Amino acid sequence: xDHPANPPAAPRRMxxxxxALVLACSFSFGAIVEYALADDYHVxxxxxxxxxxxxxxxxxxxxxxxxxxxxxxxxxxIYNWGSYVGGYTVGAATCNAWSRDWGDxxxxxxxxxxxxxxxxxxxxxxxxxxxx
Amino acid sequence: xxxxxxxxxxxxxxxxxAAAGVASASAFRAxxxxxxxxxxxxxxxxxxxxxxxxxxxxVGGPPWVVRITPxxxxxxxxxxxxxxxxxxxxxxxxxxxxxxxxSFSGSCAEPGAEPAQVAVARYPHLxxxxxxxxxxxxxxxxxxxxxxxxxGTFEVIAPDNYRTFLLVQEGMSxxxxxxxxxxxxxxxxHSYTL
Numbered sequence: 001x002d003h004p005a006n007p008p009a010a011p012r013r014m015x016x017x018x019x020a021l022v023l024a025c026s027f028s029f030g031a032i033v034e035y036a037l038a039d040d041y042h043v044x045x046x047x048x049x050x051x052x053x054x055x056x057x058x059x060x061x062x063x064x065x066x067x068x069x070x071x072x073x074x075x076x077x078i079y080n081w082g083s084y085v086g087g088y089t090v091g092a093a094t095c096n097a098w099s100r101d102w103g104d105x106x107x108x109x110x111x112x113x114x115x116x117x118x119x120x121x122x123x124x125x126x127x128x129x130x131x132x
Numbered sequence: 133x134x135x136x137x138x139x140x141x142x143x144x145x146x147x148x149x150a151a152a153g154v155a156s157a158s159a160f161r162a163x164x165x166x167x168x169x170x171x172x173x174x175x176x177x178x179x180x181x182x183x184x185x186x187x188x189x190x191v192g193g194p195p196w197v198v199r200i201t202p203x204x205x206x207x208x209x210x211x212x213x214x215x216x217x218x219x220x221x222x223x224x225x226x227x228x229x230x231x232x233x234x235s236f237s238g239s240c241a242e243p244g245a246e247p248a249q250v251a252v253a254r255y256p257h258l259x260x261x262x263x264x265x266x267x268x269x270x271x272x273x274x275x276x277x278x279x280x281x282x283x284g285t286f287e288v289i290a291p292d293n294y295r296t297f298l299l300v301q302e303g304m305s306x307x308x309x310x311x312x313x314x315x316x317x318x319x320x321x322h323s324y325t326l
Contacts, residue, residue: 067241073326077254090251091312091324093241094207100232101213103222103259 040112040128045069048076049125050112056129059104063087063112063125067094074116079124080105081132087113108132180234183215184296191302193227193260198268198296203236210249211238212268212298225259239269247272250312252326256304267299267310267326279313 041049048065063076076095077087086102088095097112099105108131115122126132179201186195194214201209213220219231239251250269258264267280271291278289278297282305289297314322 062237071246073324084256086254086256088238088251088253089310089326090239091249091326092246093239093249093251095251096209096237096240098211098232098235098237100235101211101222101237102255103224103230 040125042125044116045119046074046116048074048112048114048116048120050110050127052107052128056127057107059099059107061099061107061110061127063095063097063114065095065114065116067092069116069119072117072119075114075122077113078102078105079111079113081109085110106131181209181220182294183217183220184294184298185292186215187298187300189214189264189300191262193223194229196266196298196300198270198294198298200270200294200296201234201236203240206242207240208243208249208270209236209238209240210251210268210270210296211235212251212253212266222255223258223260227260244272247275247316247322248278248312248314248324250278250314250324250326252305252310254304262302263304265301265303265305267301267312269297269312271295271297271314274317275314276317277315279315281311281313283308 039049041047041051046066046069051062051064053060053062063078065074065076071092073089073091074095075087075089076097078085078097078099085099085105087097099107099110108127108129110127111132112125113122114120114125181199181201184198184200186197188195194216196212197215197220199211199213199220201211203209213232214223214229216229219229221230221232224230238253239249241249248269248271250267253266253268255264255266269278271278273295275291278291280287280289280299287299289299291297310326312324312326314324316322
């Protein structure tokens with residue numbers, strides 16, 4: 001008969017597997033959260049998203065969808081504290097909305113909304129120093 | 133005591149692996165794609181740009197104008213704003229133009245790649261009140277007219293002496309899309325849906 005202090009080998013192996021699973025989940029969670037929250041600019045056929053420019057705190061930033069990858073129209077819009085500030089829709093060109101063309105906005109509370117049909121629908125890119 | 137120590141170690145291991153996940157994702161993102169050195173580049177590096185002919189605002193205040201700015205990489209940026217003839221930018225609550233200085237913004241493309249560089253700018257909350265939608269662009273030399281259509285109504289605009297064109301409307305266009313049809317000297321037409 002097994003003594004409680006010496007559990008059978010199979011449950012001990014299961015416990016080890018469970019620990020490995022928990023640690024793997026924890027690693028993935030960290031990676032997913034980092035990717036989701038800090039994804040200010042990425043490529044889906046064309047580069048697009050939020051560009052800070054020279055400084056992350058000077059209120060000068062861009063919502064941008066680069067040109068190329070076909071001739072469809074593309075939109076780049078700026079939001080601040082969740083409210084719509086303004087933006088452009090352009091033909092076959094780079095769409096480049098500069099915050100200063102609308103006014104002075106807190107950079108870290110701003111987002112870029114990008115659309116380039118049929119490659120990607122409207123989605124949000126936050127400032128990399130997000131504070132909203 | 134040994135049990136508590138084991139649980140603490142396990143908790144610390146979870147936190148450390150989550151941190152490792154954050155660090156790995158961060159490193160992957162940095163290596164995966166660096167946004168290009170802005171081209172169009174930083175606004176302060178831009179030359180002054182060429183202003184087109186002005187168009188009155190439907191309600192009042194400074195008129196609107198298209199600005200054409202060449203980039204160092206040989207592209208052409210076409211943007212829109214308010215002007216008094218020299219300053220260019222948005223209008224503040226006092227009705228004065230906030231001069232943004234030179235910039236590369238709006239629509240940027242290789243000159244001549246299309247018969248026209250067309251764009252729509254949206255201003256949902258002007259500082260002086262109200263909203264505006266502005267259809268604007270630059271037409272190459274063989275363009276004779278620009279027809280702007282939305283919701284069954286249309287307006288024909290001739291490019292000005294600087295080859296810019298501009299239509300300012302009150303309000304926002306909502307979900308309606310604009311169609312800009314460019315007519316060339318040989319009668320052919322090119323349409324852009326924005």
